[in-house]
Amino acid sequence: MPDFxxxxxxxxxxxxxxxxxxxxxxxxxxEEYWEDRALSDVVDGPTLLLFHPMDGAFQGTYLYNTVDDHGWSDDVDVLGVSVSTPYSHKRLLADRGDGVRIFSDPSASVIEEYGLAHDIDGMTGVTESRPAVFLLDADRTVEYAWVANEHPAFPDAEAIDDAVTDLVD
Known part of the structure; x- marks a missing residue:
């Protein structure tokens, strides 16, 4: 029985x-710096777009450990999105997420546009992203989508492996 x-x-x-x-x-x-970038400027091939709660949440840690374990950044560009600050993202990337870059969305407007925003229980006005995975082709067409319907929830890594293989082969 889980403790949560x-x-x-x-x-x-x-x-x-x-x-x-x-x-x-x-x-x-x-890992070194940050700059404003448009999604369309960085998607030039198969891209795994990962949405996760704040960097300190275990779902983000689990997600980037999974990225490392499966070597996804060797096959596709891996981009994250969360409400955390660039400083927090740099700390996260120092420990995990080899080859990953993360968009900082503290206003949660991108998260809201993607339909992923939810309020944190008991914290009025504090919004974060539910975990989600989108595999994009070079034209930003979503080829695979997974969005959490409960908390906590984690994507099926093997399904992502299959989707990545189908897109890059």
């Missing part, structure tokens, strides 16, 4: 497979 409650999240209208991933511009962080 599993909470069902409300249904949401998120970006689905076959749709074009919405454009946005936010600070994009790597």
């Amino acid at each position: 409650d599993v909470v069902s999240l409300p249904e949401t209208d998120y970006v689905a497979a076959g749709e074009i991933a919405p454009e946005f511009t936010r600070p994009l962080v790597n």
